[in-house]
Amino acid sequence: MKQDIILSGVGGQGILSIATIIGEAATQAGLTLKQAEVHGMSQRGGDVQSNLRLADGPIASDLITAGTADMILSLEPMEALRYLPYLDKEGWVITSSSPFKNIPNYPADEDWSAALKALPHVVMVDVEALAREHAMPKCANVILLGAAARFLNILTVEQLRGSVARIFAAKGEAVVEMNQRAFDIGHDAALVE
Amino acid sequence: MEKKLLLGDEAIALGAIHAGIRGVYAYPGTPSTEITEYIQRHPLARERGLHSTWCTNEKTAVEAALGVSYAGGRVIACMKHVGLNVAADAFVNSAITGVNGGMIVIVADDPSMHSSQNEQDSRFYGKFSLMPVLEPSTQQEAYDMMEYGFELSEREKLPVLMRIVMRLAHSRAAVTVKDSASDVQALPCAKDPASWVLLPANSRRKYAALVEQQPRLEELAAKAPYTRYEPSDKKKPMGILACGIGYNYVEEVKEAKSCFNVLKITQYPLPVSLVRQLAEDSNGILVVEDGQPFAEELVKGMLSADYPVKGRLTGDLPRTGELTPDSVATAMGHQPVRFFEMPKEVVSRPPALCQGCGHRDVYTALNEVVKDYPNARVFADIGCYTLGALPPFRAIDTCLDMGASITMAKGAADAGVFPAIAVIGDSTFTHSGMTGLLDAVNDKAQITVIISDNLTTAMTGGQDSAGTNKFEAICLGLGVEPEHVRVVVPLPKNMEEITRILREEIEYKGVSVVIPRRECIQTLNRKLKQKRAEKKS
Numbered sequence: 182m183k184q185d186i187i188l189s190g191v192g193g194q195g196i197l198s199i200a201t202i203i204g205e206a207a208t209q210a211g212l213t214l215k216q217a218e219v220h221g222m223s224q225r226g227g228d229v230q231s232n233l234r235l236a237d238g239p240i241a242s243d244l245i246t247a248g249t250a251d252m253i254l255s256l257e258p259m260e261a262l263r264y265l266p267y268l269d270k271e272g273w274v275i276t277s278s279s280p281f282k283n284i285p286n287y288p289a290d291e292d293w294s295a296a297l298k299a300l301p302h303v304v305m306v307d308v309e310a311l312a313r314e315h316a317m318p319k320c321a322n323v324i325l326l327g328a329a330a331r332f333l334n335i336l337t338v339e340q341l342r343g344s345v346a347r348i349f350a351a352k353g354e355a356v357v358e359m360n361q362r363a364f365d366i367g368h369d370a371a372l373v374e
Numbered sequence: 375m376e377k378k379l380l381l382g383d384e385a386i387a388l389g390a391i392h393a394g395i396r397g398v399y400a401y402p403g404t405p406s407t408e409i410t411e412y413i414q415r416h417p418l419a420r421e422r423g424l425h426s427t428w429c430t431n432e433k434t435a436v437e438a439a440l441g442v443s444y445a446g447g448r449v450i451a452c453m454k455h456v457g458l459n460v461a462a463d464a465f466v467n468s469a470i471t472g473v474n475g476g477m478i479v480i481v482a483d484d485p486s487m488h489s490s491q492n493e494q495d496s497r498f499y500g501k502f503s504l505m506p507v508l509e510p511s512t513q514q515e516a517y518d519m520m521e522y523g524f525e526l527s528e529r530e531k532l533p534v535l536m537r538i539v540m541r542l543a544h545s546r547a548a549v550t551v552k553d554s555a556s557d558v559q560a561l562p563c564a565k566d567p568a569s570w571v572l573l574p575a576n577s578r579r580k581y582a583a584l585v586e587q588q589p590r591l592e593e594l595a596a597k598a599p600y601t602r603y604e605p606s607d608k609k610k611p612m613g614i615l616a617c618g619i620g621y622n623y624v625e626e627v628k629e630a631k632s633c634f635n636v637l638k639i640t641q642y643p644l645p646v647s648l649v650r651q652l653a654e655d656s657n658g659i660l661v662v663e664d665g666q667p668f669a670e671e672l673v674k675g676m677l678s679a680d681y682p683v684k685g686r687l688t689g690d691l692p693r694t695g696e697l698t699p700d701s702v703a704t705a706m707g708h709q710p711v712r713f714f715e716m717p718k719e720v721v722s723r724p725p726a727l728c729q730g731c732g733h734r735d736v737y738t739a740l741n742e743v744v745k746d747y748p749n750a751r752v753f754a755d756i757g758c759y760t761l762g763a764l765p766p767f768r769a770i771d772t773c774l775d776m777g778a779s780i781t782m783a784k785g786a787a788d789a790g791v792f793p794a795i796a797v798i799g800d801s802t803f804t805h806s807g808m809t810g811l812l813d814a815v816n817d818k819a820q821i822t823v824i825i826s827d828n829l830t831t832a833m834t835g836g837q838d839s840a841g842t843n844k845f846e847a848i849c850l851g852l853g854v855e856p857e858h859v860r861v862v863v864p865l866p867k868n869m870e871e872i873t874r875i876l877r878e879e880i881e882y883k884g885v886s887v888v889i890p891r892r893e894c895i896q897t898l899n900r901k902l903k904q905k906r907a908e909k910k911s
């Protein structure tokens with residue numbers, strides 16, 4: 182069994198924090214993992230992506246082959262579309278629906294949303310709005326992870342939820358609780374979708 | 375034995391600590407920076423007092439590392455590929471002096487130029503200087519190769535080049551590491567001027583010995599623990615010669631093991647014996663290497679002219695750019711299927727200077743002033759401020775290599791360009807700008823140098839900058855007139871003052887230096903966060 186995930190977003194949104202949580206859960210579960218990260222130039226408000234590969238056996242390549250990604254997990258809707266050539270025909274796109282418009286020629290809202298809605302397996306969650314609504318401004322990433330949890334077949338929802346607790350443990354009980362709540366909010370939002 | 379999730383860079387760092395280094399000498403550069411940063415943070419490195427502060431540039435780093443080796447310690451020097459150009463003089467000559475304590479120079483190449491000006495392949499430097507070269511394919515090999523590399527270096531009395539690529543440097547995987555580190559190695563200090571004083575008489579003898587050593591180095595490369603020949607059961611199938619991480623992309627193709635003879639290369643000089651064996655067992659060779667067609671050209675030279683060799687030179691793999699599992703699979707006859715295309719609405723999203731960055735105010739002021747000088751040229755340099763090339767600023771005309779702003783401006787001024795303005799960052803100035811400024815002062819060149827000082831090396835993640843608090847003194851020491859060293863604070867409210875000073879200094883017939891100084895907001899925020907966290911606990 183394997184799960185190839187492309188994480189995408191805009192520099193500064195913190196896609197690597199999601200990778201860290203999934204990676205911790207995978208390691209705890211005894212899975213193999215490879216994760217190609219982005220550092221350097223690409224981080225100043227440019228597009229960023231990371232390849233996260235999980236498997237129950239050895240993994241050769243650090244990068245995902247075109248047409249084989251099981252999931253695109255994106256903190257930004259246009260950035261989700263950028264990596265479609267990597268998506269397997271049965272793959273899922275789980276994306277934030279809040280555009281990050283730091284360029285003058287950002288596509289029209291109806292265009293990017295139509296392109297996303299045309300996909301066979303897509304979940305769009307307005308994680309920014311949910312984060313604001315529940316007064317947890319820093320938790321948009323964890324809300325998105327919660328939304329993806331059901332579709333990450335190689336890990337259970339409980340394994341991921343446990344990892345959220347362990348990753349934030351050093352920051353105290355309150356932070357752990359808030360992030361687990363964020364995770365649940367995302368999880369439930371994806372159920373409605 | 376313990377398993378740790380490590381970046382390739384971190385695996386190298388930990389491997390070096392565990393092999394008992396005295397220290398790391400480095401100048402930051404993507405994708406090599408995390409090697410040194412890992413050592414800086416590591417408790418054992420602190421406990422042992424290992425050297426890990428940043429050097430002023432790559433040349434000082436390699437020279438200092440060689441000094442440690444001379445004194446009998448194990449040592450690494452780390453840099454990005456273009457850093458090796460800066461260190462080349464020391465590097466190439468260190469193969470002639472040879473080493474005492476083990477020394478590994480780790481160079482991170484950047485195929486596809488994710489954060490670089492070119493995609494030069496450091497293996498050429500290894501061949502050029504006749505040094506052994508290691509090229510790990512995985513994070514685990516990177517870790518294991520440190521101990522191995524030091525033993526190789528000490529046995530052969532040569533520095534060893536370890537070449538990695540961005541994908542390995544910045545990819546994380548589980549690495550099995552030793553439970554305890556070897557002691558810090560300490561051989562007796564060298565005392566052998568006939569080896570270490572490179573007068574022609576000594577150099578000729580040492581160089582001849584180095585050339586004579588090559589067949590043995592090649593034999594060692596053929597027997598290297600991570601180099602492997604995996605013949606398939608098929609009779610005379612296609613052969614693949616895969617270097618470093620190229621091997622992973624080959625392995626990613628399910629049919630690789632059964633349908634191809636695969637020769638995995640992790641050490642150079644490229645062993646002729648293995649290449650000939652592969653050629654004999656196969657009906658052709660596909661060379662899979664991340665970087666320039668280094669091995670491909672060598673393989674061609676080792677075989678008869680009509681033997682089919684495929685790779686980047688033949689177009690079976692793209693001539694430029696990083697290898698991908700897609701391009702390798704395609705070259706192996708297994709083109710991946712795409713189910714979805716990128717919609718045409720998707721546009722590129724280039725990086726930009728952070729909001730509130732002082733470089734922004736510098737460019738706003740400079741653009742305002744330059745408006746009045748239609749022939750002005752702005753010679754810039756390498757750092758965050760290179761992003762001033764992009765809209766909305768479009769403020770710079772050139773960027774070549776670290777330090778070239780001042781020297782190119784000087785040359786252009788010599789040839790009649792007015793105003794010739796240089797824009798350089800603080801870390802770049804101490805890396806390679808100071809010597810050029812001395813040239814300009816000695817020639818009384820009419821240039822204006824803007825040292826945009828954000829108190830850090832921001833582009834690579836905010837490392838300490840060697841010249842912080844010393845810039846005025848350096849400029850005065852180099853002979854810039856005191857009244858033409860001007861410091862300003864780049865903030866919108868100071869725009870009137872900054873533009874006035876720029877105009878005055880452009881009009882001055884000699885070398886003037888304007889230093890806009892305000893801390894990078896990213897490092898500032900990080901410090902504030904740290905302070906808050908410290909207060910809490």
Ligand SMILES: Cc1ncc(C[n+]2csc(CCOP(=O)(O)OP(=O)(O)O)c2C)c(N)n1
Nearest residue numbers: 403457756757758799800801802831832833
């Ligand atoms: C020879 C060489 N070494 C290292 C690098 C990597 N590098 C690019 S910019 C930079 C530092 C820039 O620092 P500074 O001049 O202070 O400008 P800032 O990014 O802080 O604005 C470094 C280390 C390089 N491009 N070339």
Ligand code: SF4
Nearest residue numbers: 728731758832894895
């Ligand atoms: S990291 Fe610092 S120097 Fe670089 S653009 Fe951002 S604020 Fe400016």
